[in-house]
Amino acid sequence: MYGFIGAGEITAAIVEGLSADVTDPPEVLLSPRGRAVAQDLAARFPTVRVCAGNQEVLDRASTVVLAVRPPQAREVLAQLTWRPEHVVISAVAGIPLRQLREWAAPAGRIVRVIPLPQAAFRQSLTAIHPDDPAARELFSRVGDVLAARRERDFDAFSAATATFAAHLDYLSTIAAWLAEQGVDPAAATAYTSHIFGQLGQSLIRHTDSLATLTGKHMTPGGNNEQFLADLRRDGVPDTVRHALDRILTRLRG
Template sequence: MTTYGVLGVGSIAAAIVTGLCEGVGDPPDVVLSPRNAERSAGLAARFPSVRVADDNQAVVDAADVVVVCLLPTDAADVLAGLTFRADHAVLSAVAELHLAGLAAVVAPATDVALVTPLPAVATRSGATPVHPGTPAATGLFDRLGGSLVLDSELAYESIGAASATVAAYFRYLGTIAGWLEDRGIPGDEARRYVADTFAALAGELSTPHADFDALAAAHATPGGLNEQLARDLTEAGAYDAVRAGLDRVLARIAPN
């Protein structure tokens, strides 16, 4: 069975480990770096197949597949200080570390891929973008909810740019709640109402081929209030601003 080594144990790494081990009859061996000692120790205490290595090199030495979850500011230097084997597979979840750069710092390993796991991997739900679709990448994420294989680095980086919309989404909800609060509704009740409203819509997104235009039309009764606000936002350029913002994020993260 494949042994996974995880470099950097932040929230995404913890989600990967949880998805691999929680409620699984025969979980794989997982070796964690000692970075974020409290979280690493907690995962090792929860799952018998997980252990914490003495240092990053010990993680690499013990692993068949190395999953890199380091901070972007640290990743290149940390990886450059490690010795990889030619038979290693290396998966990087590090933003702004491109495929060529990854391959250069983990040589002589050549089996490399970029991955963008989200917290949903902890419950083995939701597909993870991978590029390219190597056996190591799909082998890991198919067991964590599925793999979204992308054939070009531009397509992969575009998915990464799209993931930058989450904070803006919550700001949108917060703006609605704040507007309600300004009109006399207690803040906690306003936030609960907005959260419940949008949470109730989540089921409409669970179909395999969600059609956003069709969903928008279904909620925009001609002459109704939803139609009015959607039209106002369109005329104000709100949706054009989203596209322009995504273009700027992509320009930041895409290879030169």
């Protein structure tokens, strides 16, 4: 049995992966936060139910996923009565283990995780720290698990996920450029989504480093080489690094 405090998009994705088209899905208890999402999940899956309050989730489940906004975490945790046997799995970005242990005392085990939306399709590679059997068991149900050796490594993984919107904006820029050349906007979006979607699939299949794959997608004097050289000359890689540094600084307080 798993309990969830907070019923937003990431909770919905995990619960979907745990429950949809599964022969023996686990029982899931949801807090009333995000009631519309919670009620929809409960209506779709017979093993999912919405509790009257957050404390009921804790009273019935020993493994509890915390998925609230960072500014709400302290208040939510402080209002609850935890037991030593509780495993608190925090999907809240930027809240270190030492703080979580203080706020959720006397819960015995605290784990930080970075679940991805692909959990809904059981394709999330979920970073966790520290490695914990309860967290590993849960997230193995919705994909694979990557255990970070140190909390500072975990923070770096968390920073990397801040690039999603920028990556999508990059693809949007390409699709918009195609439309500016007279291509139908729907076709421009479909083409851009397809070629980069297929590229993403190839990344999963290959074991080469990303630098090696970059080289394989260029020929000397070719268009890919020219485009990459332009971006490097304009300082795009350094801009990305600096932005990631700032996110990491923010995450580490």
